[in-house]
Amino acid sequence: MSENNKIGTYRFVAEPFHVDFTGRLTMGVLGNHLLNCAGFHATERGFGIATLNEDNYTWVLSRLAIELDEMPYQYEDFSIQTWVENVYRLFTDRNFAIINKDGKKIGYARSVWAMISLNTRKPADLLALHGGSIVDYVCDELCPIEKPSRIKVTSMEPASSLNARYSDIDINGHVNSIRYIEHILDLFPIELYKESRIRRFEMAYVAESYYGDELTFYKDYVGDGTYDVEVRKNGNEVVCRSKVIFVGK
Amino acid sequence: MSENNKIGTYRFVAEPFHVDFTGRLTMGVLGNHLLNCAGFHATERGFGIATLNEDNYTWVLSRLAIELDEMPYQYEDFSIQTWVENVYRLFTDRNFAIINKDGKKIGYARSVWAMISLNTRKPADLLALHGGSIVDYVCDELCPIEKPSRIKVTSMEPASSLNARYSDIDINGHVNSIRYIEHILDLFPIELYKESRIRRFEMAYVAESYYGDELTFYKDYVGDGTYDVEVRKNGNEVVCRSKVIFVGK
Numbered sequence: 001m002s003e004n005n006k007i008g009t010y011r012f013v014a015e016p017f018h019v020d021f022t023g024r025l026t027m028g029v030l031g032n033h034l035l036n037c038a039g040f041h042a043t044e045r046g047f048g049i050a051t052l053n054e055d056n057y058t059w060v061l062s063r064l065a066i067e068l069d070e071m072p073y074q075y076e077d078f079s080i081q082t083w084v085e086n087v088y089r090l091f092t093d094r095n096f097a098i099i100n101k102d103g104k105k106i107g108y109a110r111s112v113w114a115m116i117s118l119n120t121r122k123p124a125d126l127l128a129l130h131g132g133s134i135v136d137y138v139c140d141e142l143c144p145i146e147k148p149s150r151i152k153v154t155s156m157e158p159a160s161s162l163n164a165r166y167s168d169i170d171i172n173g174h175v176n177s178i179r180y181i182e183h184i185l186d187l188f189p190i191e192l193y194k195e196s197r198i199r200r201f202e203m204a205y206v207a208e209s210y211y212g213d214e215l216t217f218y219k220d221y222v223g224d225g226t227y228d229v230e231v232r233k234n235g236n237e238v239v240c241r242s243k244v245i246f247v248g249k
Numbered sequence: 250m251s252e253n254n255k256i257g258t259y260r261f262v263a264e265p266f267h268v269d270f271t272g273r274l275t276m277g278v279l280g281n282h283l284l285n286c287a288g289f290h291a292t293e294r295g296f297g298i299a300t301l302n303e304d305n306y307t308w309v310l311s312r313l314a315i316e317l318d319e320m321p322y323q324y325e326d327f328s329i330q331t332w333v334e335n336v337y338r339l340f341t342d343r344n345f346a347i348i349n350k351d352g353k354k355i356g357y358a359r360s361v362w363a364m365i366s367l368n369t370r371k372p373a374d375l376l377a378l379h380g381g382s383i384v385d386y387v388c389d390e391l392c393p394i395e396k397p398s399r400i401k402v403t404s405m406e407p408a409s410s411l412n413a414r415y416s417d418i419d420i421n422g423h424v425n426s427i428r429y430i431e432h433i434l435d436l437f438p439i440e441l442y443k444e445s446r447i448r449r450f451e452m453a454y455v456a457e458s459y460y461g462d463e464l465t466f467y468k469d470y471v472g473d474g475t476y477d478v479e480v481r482k483n484g485n486e487v488v489c490r491s492k493v494i495f496v497g498k
Contacts, residue, residue, distance in 0.1 A: 016288065016298075017281050017427045021418040021460070028416065032266050039265065049265075050324065074420055075299065165435040166442060167277065169270040171323055178266045186414040190460045193415060211270070211439045 006139035007083045008041035014072040022193065024071035025078075027201050028182040031064065034096050034109055035177065037082045041094075045137055046130065056118040057129075060205075061111060061177055062091065063148040067200040068098065068107030077101045083139040090114055090123045092134070095143040108145045148202050151241040153230035159187050159219040164211055174208040175215070175239075184229050184242050187219055196225065196246040204241045209233045255388035256332045257290035263321040271442065273320035274327075276450050277431040280313065283345050283358055284426065286331045290343075294386055295379065305367040306378075309454075310360060310426055311340065312397040316449040317347065317356030326350045332388040339363055339372045341383070344392040357394045397451050400490040402479035408436050408468040413460055423457040424464070424488075433478050433491050436468055445474065445495040453490045458482040 010033075018029040042048045042059070052058055072078040078100050085093040096109040115124040126134055162183065170176035181203065209215060213233045220228045225246040231239045259282075267278040291297045291308070301307055321327040327349050334342040345358040364373040375383055411432065419425035430452065458464060462482045469477045474495040480488045 015281070015285055017284065017419065017425050019420055020415065021420060021422055023420045026416065032264070035266065036264055166269065166437065166439055167275065167431045167435050169439070170266065171268055171270060171272045173270055176266050182416045186416050188415060190415055190418065 003139050003141065006137050007081050007141060008037065008044065009079055009081050010037045010040055011077065011079045012072075014074050014076050014078065016074055019074045020193065021190065022197075023074045024197070025073075026182075027066065027185060027198055028178050030066065030071070030098070031181050031203075032178045033080055034064070034066070034082070034111070035061065037080045037096065038094055038111065038113075041082045047134060052115070053118070057115050057124055058118055060114045060116050062114055062205055063112035064109065064177075064203045064205075065111075065145065065148040065200065066107065066109040066202075067145040068198070070100070070106050071197070072100060072106075078106075081141075083141050084134070084137045085110075085139065085141075085143065087126050087135050087138055089125050089127050092126055095141065097141075097143070108143050110143060110145065110147060112148065145200075148204060149243060151202065151204055151228050151230070151243050153218050153220050153228045153241065155218045155220050157218070158216045161214060161216040164209055164213045164215060166211075169211050173210060175210070175213070177203070177205060180205075180231060180240050180242075183215070183217065184231070184244065187217055187229065188227070188244070192246060196248050198244060199225075199247040200243070200245040202243040206238050206240055207233075209239045215239065252388050252390065255386050256330050256390060257286065257293065258328055258330050259286045259289055260326065260328045261321075263323050263325050263327065265323055268323045269442065270439065271446075272323045273446070275431075276315065276434060276447055277427050279315065279320070279347070280430050280452075281427045282329055283313070283315070283331075283360070284310065286329045286345065287343055287360065287362075290331045296383060301364070302367070306364050306373055307367055309363045309365050311363055312361035312451070312453050313358065313426075314360075314394065314397040314449065314451045315356065315358040316394040317447070319349070319355050320446070321349060321355075327355075330390075332390050333383070333386045334359075334388070334390075334392065336375050336384050336387055338374050338376050341375055344390065346390075346392070357392050359392060359394060359396060361397065394449075397453065398492060400451065400453055400477050400479070400492050402467050402469050402477045402490065404467045404469050406467070407465045410463060410465040413458055413462045413464060415460075418460050422459060424459070424462070426452070426454060429454075429480060429489050429491075432464070432466070433480070433493065436466055436478065437476070437493070441495060445497050447493060448474075448496040449492070449494040451492040455487045455489055456482075458488045464488065
């Protein structure tokens with residue numbers, strides 16, 4: 001297979017209710033599109049959720065890191081490319097490029113996925129699946145952004161808290177991966193979004209949370225426009241961590 | 250122009266992060282798609298926001314009523330048809346049909362729009378615009394659901410309140426029309442969504458709210474699975490009203 005055939009390309013438009021007050025696509029919506037592209041690309045190659053579910057397996061997102069020079073503006077066309085960078089026994093790295101209306105690459109993303117058994121909730125051996133054919137899709141396309149980092153939050157003072165409600169919950173009964181992004185973006189005052197934009201956004205998904213869980217958000221400012229965020233449920237257990245790096249416009 | 254040429258048809262798929270814990274598309278996402286279709290259809294006919302903005306006019310959504318036999322399930326294709334039912338001096342009625350993967354009409358929606366001047370914020374005369382050509386698009390397609398009703402809420406006890414945050418705000422600096430729907434859906438416990446589904450959902454948009462505004466939600470149960478909701482900002486001014494009718498599954 002040529003390297004080009006290993007890359008999936010999907011087209012989008014920045015819809016009016018998907019942009020923020022500056023007219024730029026929100027990070028939550030971009031995250032949603034990235035995860036959809038991962039699904040399309042995997043499905044087209046026989047590794048989609050529907051096929052996996054038949055064998056009682058599913059994909060679980062572990063890490064996501066997005067880095068951008070700019071976000072698409074309202075009504076602008078853009079596209080997302082995705083490909084598999086690595087496959088290990090328990091994890092696979094999937095990368096993305098975000099391409100603007102003029103065909104220019106305006107950002108990249110990295111994601112790390114595991115496959116789990118729906119029966120045991122234990123990780124599956126990716127190299128054993130479909131006779132190891134997943135490695136045929138590994139592609140050496142360039143993704144010039146750093147890998148997801150380790151995030152450590154020290155603040156003991158909650159920045160915010162909420163109870164997970166109807167709109168937060170996905171078909172698996174979990175708070176959905178995109179809602180965490182939206183709740184984290186809402187920790188920052190609008191003034192910050194007026195004078196700066198998010199250059200890099202990272203998520204580390206650690207544990208699931210459920211309807212009614214109290215989610216508490218802890219936030220450290222670590223200098224240079226960088227914030228580390230930790231979300232805990234019901235007082236202690238870590239649900240996810242995030243790093244948000246703002247730069248002046 | 251034949252009646253068929255007056256109807257716009259747009260295709261969608263029920264994405265995984267757009268369905269709720271039952272696997273069905275959420276009312277907020279359907280509302281977003283409806284409003285996008287309104288935008289596509291108007292733009293294709295020279296009445297889109299972009300064209301209007303050049304002349305310092307814009308569309309303002311006043312009412313929305315959606316009634317459904319069922320919602321598309323995760324990964325299902327569906328389509329939305331839209332057409333103009335009436336044009337008056339200050340308002341226009343735009344209707345919708347929601348069509349499932351098998352081509353069956355599973356629901357309808359009605360919307361009422363005004364056009365305002367961005368300079369004066371006053372309503373514009375729709376019949377004067379483009380030499381009155383908007384009436385050429387009026388179509389007598391059937392929309393067998395009731396018009397939006399008058400909603401009256403008597404409860405003095407808030408069901409919930411929140412402050413409008415970054416993710417709530419659209420490019421005009423207002424809380425966006427879809428976020429109100431999501432916040433209203435979150436007033437109901439998940440148990441209600443387990444045993445029943447929303448058969449009809451109405452919104453009446455009354456006034457704008459802004460970043461930082463305290464939104465307070467009042468809710469009356471009026472019997473037969475029907476709830477009336479009123480959203481007020483900063484203690485008194487009504488922002489919008491909603492009627493939500495649940496039926497057993």
